[in-house]
Amino acid sequence: MTGIILHEYGSSPFSEKMRICFGIKGLAWSAVDQPVIMPKPDLVPLTGGYRRIPVMQIGADIYCDSALIGRELERRFGGPSLYPAGSSGFASAVEQWCDKGLFQAAVIAIFGTLGDQVDPAFVKDREALSGQPFNIPAMKAMVPFALSQIRAHIALLADHLADGRRFLEGDAPGLADAAAYYNFWFIFNFCPVLVDSLMENDGVDDWYGRVTEIGHGARAVMTPAEAIAIARDAEPAPTTVLPADAELAGRRVRVAATDYGCDPVEGILIGSTRSSVTLRREVDGIGTLAVHFPRLGFRIERAGD
Incomplete structure (x- = not known):
């Protein structure tokens, strides 16, 4: 193949x-x-x-x-399988949630926090991509709101993991874990100053570590x-x-x-x-x-x- x-x-x-x-x-x-x-x-x-x-x-x-x-x-x-529980429905729902609401909050938190460090060429490109202003000052003003939204998303994950499961569908990781994980990876790798304000040792940080350990296959x-x-x-x-x-x-x-x-x-x-x-x-x-x-x-x- x-x-x-x-x-x-x-x-x-x-x-x-x-x-x-x-x-x-x-x-x-x-x-x-x-x-x-x-x-x-x-x-x-x-x-x-x-x-x-x-x-x-x-x-x-x-x-x-x-x-x-x-x-x-x-x-x-x-x-x-990327669907360890046997159905793609749950993973697809998590993916839609994280690709939309959680991703948008992460973008605001990251670029609002970075502020003037953001390359103007990147700003211009993302304006062309989205068809609307990539307004760094406006994002900066919205950082507290964005962080409150991310914490609310984390609370949903914490509730789901509260029964002690290792991954979102049980003992084995799947697409749902990859979809929920990548926004936190994005935040923690490119704006690590936000880590302490988000992770509260509620089980989500342990889950994040387990997903990180999965790695990327043979690249x-x-x-x-x-x-x-x-x-x-x-x-x-x-x-x-x-x-x-x-x-x-x-x-x-x-x-x-x-x-x-x-x-x-x-x-x-x-x-x-x-x-x-x-x-x-x-x-x-x-x-x-x-x-x-x-x-x-x-x-x-x-x-x-």
């Missing part, structure tokens, strides 16, 4: 979610370092315009968004050029379209995120499931790629034939 390639950067919190998933499943994978800010000349040709990190590549198949990547890892690879390093060459030499995996999407099958469509990083990607709809859609793209110098997106948080519409 073609190996896993993760297009990432070291400080990316959503990449950390995936790195912990690799550790849970004991997977070998290759890291391709991508820029933190635009331009991303070695990523955009693969995705068709999608610029968010991480992106997973397996041969000529390109998977956008960490929520979809987790599902694909479980579908393709054996080993310990290798790959250059962007090597990843592109792999895509060029591969063919996408076969796909099918659900009957509900038959009207769009084989037609040119446009897919875009609905929250931020809303750059649309166009291609021919060649695959769909209840949780994903797949576009075929023909790329000069690379060939045929299949670019996969989750349904949740993304819109799909006709783009003309």
Whole structure:
């Protein structure tokens, strides 16, 4: 089976979610370092315009968004399950909670605390990504509120762990743990001054330590050029379209995120499931790629034939 390639950067919190998933499943994978800010000349040709990190590549198949990547890892690879209780529902609910409310509070707490230390180029890039001001002074004023929200999120975790379980679904770690963990990793690694104000020895700090110990699986390093060459030499995996999407099958469509990083990607709809859609793209110098997106948080519409 073609190996896993993760297009990432070291400080990316959503990449950390995936790195912990690799550790849970004991997977070998290759890291391709991508820029933190635009331009991303070695990523955009693969995705068709999608610029968010991480992106997973397996041969000529390109998977956008960490929520979809987790599902694909479980579908393709054996080993310990990312859903140790046997159902993806709980993990997906935790993931939605942490990717939205908890992540937004973490962003405000981190960048509001860092203040003038934040690179202006990063600020400009994130404004382009979100389509709204990345207002550091406003974040600074909101830090007390953000910390109160994070403490409330921690209290929910503490309540769930209060029966003595080691991980969120019991004795074995899963996607739910990776999803809940990465925001605290983000805070503690990039704004450690906040650690003492958040952890209260209520069981969450012990759980955090256990997740940290999982590690990242077997990581290798790959250059962007090597990843592109792999895509060029591969063919996408076969796909099918659900009957509900038959009207769009084989037609040119446009897919875009609905929250931020809303750059649309166009291609021919060649695959769909209840949780994903797949576009075929023909790329000069690379060939045929299949670019996969989750349904949740993304819109799909006709783009003309």
